[in-house]
Amino acid sequence: xxxxxxxxxxxxxxxxxxxxxxxxxxxxxxxxxxxxxxxxxxxxxxxxxxxxxxxxxxxxxxxxxxxxxxxxxxxxxxxxxxxxxxxxxxxxxxxxxxxxxxxxxxxxxxxxxxxxxxxxxxxxxxxxxxxxxxxxxxxxxxxxxxxxxxxxxxxxxxxxxxxxxxxxxxxxxxxxxxxxxxxxxxxxxxxxxxxxxxxxxxxxxxxxxxxxxxxxxxxxxxxxxxxxxxxxxxxxxxxxxxxxxxxxxxxxxxxxxxxxxxxxxxxxxxxxxxxxxxxxxxxxxxxxxxxxxxxxxxxxxxxxxxxxxxxxxxxxxxxxxxxxxxxxxxxxxx
Amino acid sequence: xxxxxxxxxxxxxxxxxxxxxxxxxxxxxxxxxxxxxxxxxxxxxxxxxxxxxxxxxxxxxxxxxxxxxxxxxxxxxxxxxxxxxxxxxxxxxxxxxxxxxxxxxxxxxxxxxxxxxxxxxxxxxxxxxxxxxxxxxxxxxxxxxxxxxxxxxxxxxxxxxxxxxxxxxxxxxxxxxxxxxxxxxxxxxxxxxxxxxxxxxxxxxxxxxxxxxxxxxxxxxxxxxxxxxxxxxxxxxxxxxxxxxxxxxxxxxxxxxxxxxxxxxxxxxxxxxxxxxxxxxxxxxxxxx
Numbered sequence: 001x002x003x004x005x006x007x008x009x010x011x012x013x014x015x016x017x018x019x020x021x022x023x024x025x026x027x028x029x030x031x032x033x034x035x036x037x038x039x040x041x042x043x044x045x046x047x048x049x050x051x052x053x054x055x056x057x058x059x060x061x062x063x064x065x066x067x068x069x070x071x072x073x074x075x076x077x078x079x080x081x082x083x084x085x086x087x088x089x090x091x092x093x094x095x096x097x098x099x100x101x102x103x104x105x106x107x108x109x110x111x112x113x114x115x116x117x118x119x120x121x122x123x124x125x126x127x128x129x130x131x132x133x134x135x136x137x138x139x140x141x142x143x144x145x146x147x148x149x150x151x152x153x154x155x156x157x158x159x160x161x162x163x164x165x166x167x168x169x170x171x172x173x174x175x176x177x178x179x180x181x182x183x184x185x186x187x188x189x190x191x192x193x194x195x196x197x198x199x200x201x202x203x204x205x206x207x208x209x210x211x212x213x214x215x216x217x218x219x220x221x222x223x224x225x226x227x228x229x230x231x232x233x234x235x236x237x238x239x240x241x242x243x244x245x246x247x248x249x250x251x252x253x254x255x256x257x258x259x260x261x262x263x264x265x266x267x268x269x270x271x272x273x274x275x276x277x278x279x280x281x282x283x284x285x286x287x288x289x290x291x292x293x294x295x296x297x298x299x300x301x302x303x304x305x306x307x308x309x310x311x312x313x314x315x316x317x318x319x320x321x322x323x324x325x326x327x328x329x330x331x332x333x334x
Numbered sequence: 335x336x337x338x339x340x341x342x343x344x345x346x347x348x349x350x351x352x353x354x355x356x357x358x359x360x361x362x363x364x365x366x367x368x369x370x371x372x373x374x375x376x377x378x379x380x381x382x383x384x385x386x387x388x389x390x391x392x393x394x395x396x397x398x399x400x401x402x403x404x405x406x407x408x409x410x411x412x413x414x415x416x417x418x419x420x421x422x423x424x425x426x427x428x429x430x431x432x433x434x435x436x437x438x439x440x441x442x443x444x445x446x447x448x449x450x451x452x453x454x455x456x457x458x459x460x461x462x463x464x465x466x467x468x469x470x471x472x473x474x475x476x477x478x479x480x481x482x483x484x485x486x487x488x489x490x491x492x493x494x495x496x497x498x499x500x501x502x503x504x505x506x507x508x509x510x511x512x513x514x515x516x517x518x519x520x521x522x523x524x525x526x527x528x529x530x531x532x533x534x535x536x537x538x539x540x541x542x543x544x545x546x547x548x549x550x551x552x553x554x555x556x557x558x559x560x561x562x563x564x565x566x567x568x569x570x571x572x573x574x575x576x577x578x579x580x581x582x583x584x585x586x587x588x589x590x591x592x593x594x595x596x597x598x599x600x601x602x603x604x605x606x607x608x609x610x611x612x613x614x615x616x617x618x619x620x621x622x623x
Contacts, residue, residue, distance in 0.1 A: 298447030
């Protein structure tokens with residue numbers, strides 16, 4: 001029985017994945033504009049959560065300041081587009097480069113000087129806050145008054161410049177999420193993935209086995225930062241505005257990492273499931289409050305907080321490991 | 335002339351810093367013993383601040399008088415929180431604890447938003463505009479009262495951990511968890527007491543700070559971060575370090591606000607934090623782990 005389950009496990013997972021992907025591909029033809037917007041938000045968080053998961057879920061380095069990479073990526077691409085007319089697909093490379101460099105700087109400082117655990121987490125917050133206040137005073141990038149992209153003409157889709165209607169953004173985001181999923185899958189299966197897991201479980205042991213932990217951790221930060229920068233580029237071109245107070249704020253960083261933690265840290269499906277659960281929950285509550293007419297500001301977030309509390313107390317491993325066991329899928333090797 | 339301005343700003347910064355220090359002391363005590371980083375620290379202070387405002391507006395009770403009662407209320411809240419919710423999490427990974435406390439922070443912030451609305455509130459006492467003049471030096475009376483009260487509270491706390499049997503027992507838990515269990519200490523209960531004491535610190539600090547700043551529910555995260563910066567600068571787990579860090583940060587912010595622009599002042603605090611983390615990760619007065 002056990003062996004049969006184990007043999008059937010992966011094929012079931014593939015079937016589930018195919019079903020999910022087919023559903024997501026077909027969704028825009030069924031969904032209305034509102035639902036499409038919700039789905040874009042979900043995919044955005046699934047993608048960004050996947051990126052964060054590389055650093056925390058795989059390599060065990062807790063970053064609480066991932067908003068800095070979203071912000072740097074978004075600002076880089078937006079500034080290049082507005083000032084120099086460079087399209088987002090080219091700008092994306094600059095965005096990735098700058099975010100990755102910033103990640104490398106933070107990682108280098110932290111890992112070289114032995115800043116770890118809680119201290120590392122707070123260092124990442126400090127850098128994000130530093131960037132927030134810095135951009136607040138950066139005149140040529142709009143400062144605290146915000147940086148705006150020319151608003152798109154919805155009549156025509158321009159994939160090259162990422163200007164168009166929600167359907168375009170939806171498919172771009174879906175493609176990004178699928179790419180991130182594939183990339184993470186490959187990373188986990190590769191040598192570096194196993195090194196990361198070893199470091200996550202016991203850094204001293206990993207080191208004594210001859211793993212260059214510094215290099216591996218640096219790689220995790222750089223890859224995670226670069227992936228997150230792409231989310232930032234999408235953010236900038238989707239919302240057409242960037243406010244330091246919003247993109248770099250600590251609550252953005254928290255929002256970004258709730259999904260993978262609720263979904264199941266270190267798993268490939270966790271960030272996706274978490275994004276669905278949290279955004280779905282949030283929208284559901286919005287609808288319920290609108291129907292019952294008790295839409296006091298703040299009440300939605302209180303319920304959200306209570307749900308978060310319940311999940312983290314009831315399912316410390318996250319939802320996906322439990323769900324995967326229920327569905328008869330083998331647990332992921334991570 | 336210019337020197338006098340700097341002196342005035344510096345003294346005011348130090349006085350504010352002492353209140354910050356008391357707030358951070360709570361975080362430091364909690365981390366030093368329970369080894370949990372209280373990500374809801376600023377939010378708990380917001381709770382105390384709104385309680386002080388409510389008491390002032392309805393019953394006319396001066397926030398300075400309410401320091402002890404509010405510290406008591408926050409103690410009970412902290413005790414209940416640790417005993418009921420956080421204790422099962424002490425052996426779980428950091429990110430799990432983090433989400434737990436973030437959830438608590440979200441609940442507190444938005445409950446305050448529901449009850450008090452998003453508008454800024456403050457307290458105007460009879461002595462709000464009084465000041466003391468020492469030669470060229472002019473200091474706000476409110477700041478002097480509040481800073482003195484912080485020193486008293488901090489001194490009481492030092493004495494408690496040094497001399498009281500309960501304080502010694504708590505220190506034993508911090509020094510050696512297993513050892514404390516072996517000699518028969520009820521560690522879970524002592525953790526709850528510790529969290530209560532940490533919460534009481536923010537209760538006291540909140541009822542003083544309400545005299546100095548305008549309060550909105552959204553301020554919570556900023557004060558949580560401020561407390562982090564202070565404790566890490568001073569040394570996480572070190573009580574004297576928290577006070578020293580508070581004074582340093584208060585001073586840095588005040589001078590940065592004068593020399594550059596007030597809105598950029600926390601950049602310098604973060605700069606200080608990063609410098610300390612890189613060159614002395616255990617903090618100025620912290621012991622090497």
